[in-house]
Amino acid sequence: MERARKPRKRDNSISICCCSSPQSSFLYPHTNLTWFEEDVWTEIAKFLDGRSLVNLASANRWFHQLIMEESIWKFACLRDLQVPPPNNVAFSWIKLYASAFDGSHSYSFRQSEKHIDWMRIGAFFFDSPHALVTEMLSLPVKVPEEESLQEMVQKTGACVLRNIKTGIWIADLQLVQCPVCNLNTCEGTMQTLDVRHLELFLQEGYKNGAWDYKDVASHRIEKHCNGASGGIFDIKHLKSSCTSEILDPKSWTGKPSDWQPKARRALHAVAINTNLQQNDGLQVRYQAMREGPDLDGEDGEIVSIRVSQQLI
Structure with missing residues (x-):
């Protein structure tokens, strides 16, 4: 005669299979709204000076990638110099910004x-x-x-x-x-x-x-x-x-x-x-x-x- 099987207990626990924080997907955007968030931060960056831009870029890789965009540094450079854009430039705008505002002059x-x-x-x-x-x-x-x-x-x-x-x-x-x-x-x-x-x-x-x-x-x-x-x-x-x-x-x-x-x-x-x-x-x-x-x-x-x- 076959023994009656004991009913199994239901396991309602949820196992975490990796050591990543459950919030990592929020901190490093991979949603359909990424394009929107980039636009917002690009607009915010237009109100920041060079030092603040560098500090924001050092927050994490996502901000670094965003802030290092040439368009942001071009805007900051032309804004702070109060001049119109030239036809072309030979160097990156972040280097041009640094050479204009790092405190150096010709006698340096x-x-x-x-x-x-x-x-x-x-x-x-x-x-x-x-x-x-x-x-x-x-x-x-x-x-x-x-x-x-x-x-x-x-x-x-x-x-x-x-x-x-x-x-x-x-x-x-x-x-x-x-x-x-x-x-x-x-x-x-x-x-x-x-x-x-x-x-x-x-x-x-x-x-x-x-x-x-x-x-x-x-x-x-x-x-x-x-x-x-x-x-x-x-x-x-x-x-x-x-x-x-x-x-x-x-x-x-x-x-x-x-x-x-x-x-x-x-x-x-x-x-x-x-x-x-x-x-x-x-x-x-x-x-x-x-x-x-x-x-x-x-x-x-x-x-x-x-x-x-x-x-x-």
């Missing part, structure tokens, strides 16, 4: 021992390859005639530089020690309007020292000067309303007794001014850096410009 790479202080002015945009570089900030502006750069500067205190690399440029005001002598005891200082193309610090030719500044022209003013001024303008936009504001120095240079350097930036121009006490004049120096000779042996595009002024 070379002549750091001569550097005293600096101030970031901002960014402007070269829409054309022609620049007016001048120590005179007044209306009406006269573009020098076709002659040598030295003759232009001697006659008008301004010169026209051609073959400028178009796109976004960064402008700084630098204060450096006197470059005329090598005496450590020298207390002479020089003010420099220092502008550069956004991509300059990432170029190998700049980093290895193959590209350097060359003198374009110089001008000696042997009489008292009320102020040391310098401006760089995209010639195509000399008559625009925003540029004309820079060429009205009384509106932004400060009172005569204010010795603090002042700077003004427009979309297509930048300028500086420092009011001076009694003096015997100024030595003004114009310099430019080119990318180097092109394949045909011609001079490359200008990627940086300096206007330096030193008391005589």
